[in-house]
Amino acid sequence: MQATTWRSTIKAGLLTGVIALYVALTGMVLSLSKRPVVDKLSLGHVVYMLVFVVMGYLTARRSSWRTTRPALVPVQGLVVGGIGAALLALLPVFGQQVDLSWIFVTTKPNLYKFLLFNQESMAVGVAYLVLTGAALGGIAALLPILPEVLHQGLLYGAGFTLLLGVLSDLAQRTVLKVVLKPLFAYKGLKPSGALILFVVLSVLFGLRHWWLQRQRERSTMEVILGERPAWARGVQQGLLLGFLLILPVWLLNKDAYLNSVVNLVNLYIIMGLGLNIVVGFAGLLDLGYVAFFAIGAYTVALMTSTGDLGHGYTFWQALPLAVILALVAGVVLGIPVLRMRGDYLAIVTLGFGEIIRILANSDWLKPFMGGALGVLDIPKPALGNLVLKEEYQLYYLILAGIFITWFIATRLYHSRVGRAWQALREDEDVAEAMGIHLVTTKLLAFGFGAAFSGLSGAIFAAKVGSVYPHTFNLIISINVLSLIIVGGIGSLPGVVVGALALVGLPELLREFSEYRMLFYGIALITMMLVKPEGFWPKKLNVYSRPQDDTGPATP
Amino acid sequence: MALLELHNVHAYYGNIHALKGISLTVEEGEIVTLIGANGAGKTTTLRVITMLLPPREGTVTLNGEDLSQYRTHEIVLKGVSMVPEGRGVFARLTVLENLELGAYTRDDKQAIAEDLERVFTLFPRLKERQGQAAGTLSGGEQQMLAIGRALMSRPKILLLDEPSMGLAPILVESIFDIIQEINRQGTTVLLVEQNALMALQIAHRGYVLRTGEIVLADTAENLRNNEMVQKTYLGME
Numbered sequence: 001m002q003a004t005t006w007r008s009t010i011k012a013g014l015l016t017g018v019i020a021l022y023v024a025l026t027g028m029v030l031s032l033s034k035r036p037v038v039d040k041l042s043l044g045h046v047v048y049m050l051v052f053v054v055m056g057y058l059t060a061r062r063s064s065w066r067t068t069r070p071a072l073v074p075v076q077g078l079v080v081g082g083i084g085a086a087l088l089a090l091l092p093v094f095g096q097q098v099d100l101s102w103i104f105v106t107t108k109p110n111l112y113k114f115l116l117f118n119q120e121s122m123a124v125g126v127a128y129l130v131l132t133g134a135a136l137g138g139i140a141a142l143l144p145i146l147p148e149v150l151h152q153g154l155l156y157g158a159g160f161t162l163l164l165g166v167l168s169d170l171a172q173r174t175v176l177k178v179v180l181k182p183l184f185a186y187k188g189l190k191p192s193g194a195l196i197l198f199v200v201l202s203v204l205f206g207l208r209h210w211w212l213q214r215q216r217e218r219s220t221m222e223v224i225l226g227e228r229p230a231w232a233r234g235v236q237q238g239l240l241l242g243f244l245l246i247l248p249v250w251l252l253n254k255d256a257y258l259n260s261v262v263n264l265v266n267l268y269i270i271m272g273l274g275l276n277i278v279v280g281f282a283g284l285l286d287l288g289y290v291a292f293f294a295i296g297a298y299t300v301a302l303m304t305s306t307g308d309l310g311h312g313y314t315f316w317q318a319l320p321l322a323v324i325l326a327l328v329a330g331v332v333l334g335i336p337v338l339r340m341r342g343d344y345l346a347i348v349t350l351g352f353g354e355i356i357r358i359l360a361n362s363d364w365l366k367p368f369m370g371g372a373l374g375v376l377d378i379p380k381p382a383l384g385n386l387v388l389k390e391e392y393q394l395y396y397l398i399l400a401g402i403f404i405t406w407f408i409a410t411r412l413y414h415s416r417v418g419r420a421w422q423a424l425r426e427d428e429d430v431a432e433a434m435g436i437h438l439v440t441t442k443l444l445a446f447g448f449g450a451a452f453s454g455l456s457g458a459i460f461a462a463k464v465g466s467v468y469p470h471t472f473n474l475i476i477s478i479n480v481l482s483l484i485i486v487g488g489i490g491s492l493p494g495v496v497v498g499a500l501a502l503v504g505l506p507e508l509l510r511e512f513s514e515y516r517m518l519f520y521g522i523a524l525i526t527m528m529l530v531k532p533e534g535f536w537p538k539k540l541n542v543y544s545r546p547q548d549d550t551g552p553a554t555p
Numbered sequence: 556m557a558l559l560e561l562h563n564v565h566a567y568y569g570n571i572h573a574l575k576g577i578s579l580t581v582e583e584g585e586i587v588t589l590i591g592a593n594g595a596g597k598t599t600t601l602r603v604i605t606m607l608l609p610p611r612e613g614t615v616t617l618n619g620e621d622l623s624q625y626r627t628h629e630i631v632l633k634g635v636s637m638v639p640e641g642r643g644v645f646a647r648l649t650v651l652e653n654l655e656l657g658a659y660t661r662d663d664k665q666a667i668a669e670d671l672e673r674v675f676t677l678f679p680r681l682k683e684r685q686g687q688a689a690g691t692l693s694g695g696e697q698q699m700l701a702i703g704r705a706l707m708s709r710p711k712i713l714l715l716d717e718p719s720m721g722l723a724p725i726l727v728e729s730i731f732d733i734i735q736e737i738n739r740q741g742t743t744v745l746l747v748e749q750n751a752l753m754a755l756q757i758a759h760r761g762y763v764l765r766t767g768e769i770v771l772a773d774t775a776e777n778l779r780n781n782e783m784v785q786k787t788y789l790g791m792e
C-alpha cells in the first residue's frame with residue numbers, strides 16, 4: 001500500500017466527483033427519485049449519496065493513517081466527500097448557464113433542481129450539496145477507525161435499513177407485518193422508523209459479529225471448517241424447508257407479481273445450478289447456455305400447445321423429452337469444442353446460443369416452430385384434475401425442480417466424475433495424465449448442464465403460456481453466468497444468492513430495469529473488489545482437519 | 556527387453572523440431588536420469604512418453620508394446636505415471652482428493668487404501684495435511700503430493716520432471732532419498748533433472764540431452780567423471 005498523503009486523498013475526492021457525475025448523467029438519479037426510501041429521501045438521493053459514502057469508507061479503509069494518525073481519517077473522508085460533491089455541484093452550476101442537453105440528454109432543469117435540493121438560491125443549494133457530501137464522507141470514514149464490533153454493526157445496520165426502506169412495499173407486507181407496520185409511511189420508512197430500525201439492526205449485527213469473533217477465538221477446527229453438529233444442521237434444513245413450503249400460502253398467493261418474480265428467480269436458480277456444473281465444477285466457459293433453455297421451452301411448447309403448431313401431448317409427457325433433447329443437444333454441441341479452451345470456447349458457445357435462436361426465428365422452420373410469432377396456447381401442467389394455473393401452484397413445481405437439480409448437483413460433485421471435472425478445471429493436461437478421459441468427462445458436464453437448463457426452459461414455457469424466439473437471447477446466458485460469478489463460482493448456495501441479487505432485486509426495483517446492465521456491472525466490480533471469490537463462495541480447506549478425521553482407518 | 560524404450564523419436568511443436576531422433580532405454584528396476592540445460596527437450600521427452608505430444612517419427616514402447624496406439628488417459632493404465640514439471644497439483648482440491656485422483660483409473664478399494672497408507676508412510680507430512688487445499692501447501696509439500704499422487708496408480712515406471720525445482724537444498728536431499736526409497740520398493744524411475752549433481756548420485760545410468768539430441772549416454776558414475784559433464788552440468792572447472 002502506498003503511504004497516504006493529502007495528495008492521494010484529493011485524488012480520491014476527484015475520482016468520487018467523476019463517479020458521482022457519471023451516476024447523475026446516466027439519468028438514474030432523476031428516474032429513481034420517485035421511490036421514497038426514508039420520508040423525503042428518495043432512491044435517487046441514495047444513489048448519488050452512496051458514492052460519497054462508499055468512497056469515504058474505502059478511502060478510510062485503505063488509509064495508512066488508520067493506525068498512525070486516526071484523528072485525521074474522518075477528515076480525509078470529509079475531504080473526499082466534499083470534493084466529490086463540489087464536482088457534482090458543477091453540473092447544475094454550469095448546466096443552468098449552458099444548455100448541455102445536446103450532449104447529455106439527461107441534463108434537464110429537473111435534475112439540477114433535484115441536485116440542489118429544490119433550493120431557490122443556487123448558492124444555498126450548492127452549499128447544501130457540498131456539506132452533505134462532506135458530512136457523508138466524514139461519517140463513513142469514521143467506521144473503519146471504530147472498534148470492529150461497532151464498525152460491522154453500524155455498517156450492516158445502515159445497509160439493511162436502507163434495503164428495507166427501498167423494498168418498503170415488500171417489507172410491509174411480509175416480515176412481521178404487525179411489528180414493522182408502524183415504522184413505515186405509505187411509501188418508504190418514516191424517519192423515526194428508520195432510526196429505530198437502524199439502531200436495532202446495528203445492535204443485532206454488532207452482537208452477531210461479536211459472537212462470531214468469540215467463536216473464532218475459541219478456534220476449534222469445527223468452527224473454522226464451518227462444521228456444525230448434525231442435529232443443528234438438521235434443524236436448520238428443516239426450518240428452511242418449512243419456510244419454502246409455506247411461503248406461497250403465507251405470502252405469495254396474495255401477491256401475484258411478487259410470486260412471479262420468485263418463480264423467475266427460481267427458474268434462474270435451476271439454470272444456475274446447471275451452468276455451475278459446466279463453469280463451476282468443470283471450468284468450461286459456456287456463453288451459449290440459453291440454447292438449451294430454448295430447446296426445453298420449445299419442446300414443451302410444440303408438444304403440448306393446443307394451437308395449430310401443437311401436438312396435444314401433456315406437460316408430463318413433454319417434460320422428459322425436453323430434458324433429454326436438451327441433454328443430447330448439450331453433448332452434440334460439446335463435441336466440436338472439445339479441443340478448445342478458455343476464451344475460444346466462450347466465443348464458439350456464444351455462437352451456438354445465437355444459432356438456436358436464429359433457427360427458431362427462421363422462415364425455414366416457421367411451419368413447425370412458428371417463426372417470430374412464436375408458439376401460443378401452451379396449457380398449464382395438470383396433476384390429475386388439479387391444473388397448476390396459479391403462480392403459487394407453479395411455485396411448487398419449480399421448487400421440486402430445484403430440489404431435484406440440487407440433489408443431483410451435490411451427488412455429482414462428490415462422485416467420481418465430479419472429481420474428474422474438478423481435476424480438469426485445475427489442469428487439463430495433468431488430469432489427462434491421471435487417466436481421466438477428457439472427451440467423456442467434458443461431454444458429461446455439457447450434458448448435465450444442458451439438461452438442467454432444458455428442465456428450466458420446459459417449466460418456463462408452461463408457466464408463461466407462449467414462447468417467442470426473441471425471449472431466448474444472449475442476455476439470459478449472461479444473466480446466468482453473472483449470477484454464478486457473483487454468488488461464488490462452484491458454490492450451490494452461491495447460485496441462490498446470485499439469483500436473488502441479480503434477478504430478484506432488479507425485478508423488484510422496476511425503475512432499475514433500464515439500468516440493469518449497469519447494475520450488473522456495479523455488482524460484479526464491487527464483488528471483485530470486496531469479495532473476489534463471490535458472496536457465498538465454496539469453502540477452501542486451508543486448515544488441516546484433525547488427524548484421522550477423514551482418512552482411512554490406520555491398521 | 557527394456558521396460559521403456561524410445562527409438563529414434565522425433566517430436567515437433569508446430570514447426571519447431573524439439574526432439575531430433577532420441578533413443579533411450581530404461582530397464583526394469585533402474586533409476587535413469589535425463590539431464591540437460593533449459594530448453595534441451597527434457598519435458599518434451601516426457602510429454603512424448605505420455606502421448607501428450609505424440610511423436611511424429613520413431614517409437615515408444617513399454618515392455619515391447621507400442622504406446623503410440625494409446626491416448627494420454629490410457630497410458631496410465633499401462634503403468635506409466637508422471638509427476639509433471641512445476642508439480643501440477645490440483646490447487647483447490649484437498650491433499651486427500653489429489654491422492655484419490657491419482658488412483659482414478661483403479662477401483663480396487665482395498666488396494667487403494669493400502670497404497671494410500673504407503674504414500675502416507677513415505678510422506679508423513681501429507682497425512683497431517685490431508686484435509687488441506689493443495690494450493691496452500693508449501694512448495695516442498697506440493698512436490699511430495701505430486702509424487703504421492705503419481706504413486707497412487709501403482710505405476711511400473713515413474714516419470715519425474717525436475718522434482719528439485721525451487722526447493723531448498725536440504726529438501727532436495729530428502730526428496731531424492733525418497734525417490735531412491737521408492738525405487739528400492741520396486742518402481743522403475745525416469746528422472747529428468749537440471750540438478751545433475753544430485754541426479755547422478757542416485758541414478759544408475761544417465762543420458763545427456765542437448766537441443767533435442769542425446770549427446771552422451773553412460774553409467775552415472777562415468778558421467779560424473781566425464782570432463783564435459785563436469786564442466787557444463789556440474790559447474791566444475
Ligand SMILES: Nc1ncnc2c1ncn2[C@@H]1O[C@H](COP(=O)(O)OP(=O)(O)OP(=O)(O)O)[C@@H](O)[C@H]1O
Nearest residue numbers: 568571573591592593594595596597598599600749
Ligand atoms: N508448447 C510449446 N510450443 C512451442 N515450443 C515449445 C513448447 N514447449 C516447449 N517448446 C520448445 O521445445 C524446446 C524443448 O522444451 P522443453 O520444455 O522440453 O525443455 P526442457 O529441457 O524441459 O527445459 P527446462 O529445463 O527449462 O524445463 C524448447 O526450445 C522450447 O522452447
Ligand SMILES: [Mg+2]
Nearest residue numbers: 597598599640
Ligand atoms: Mg522442462
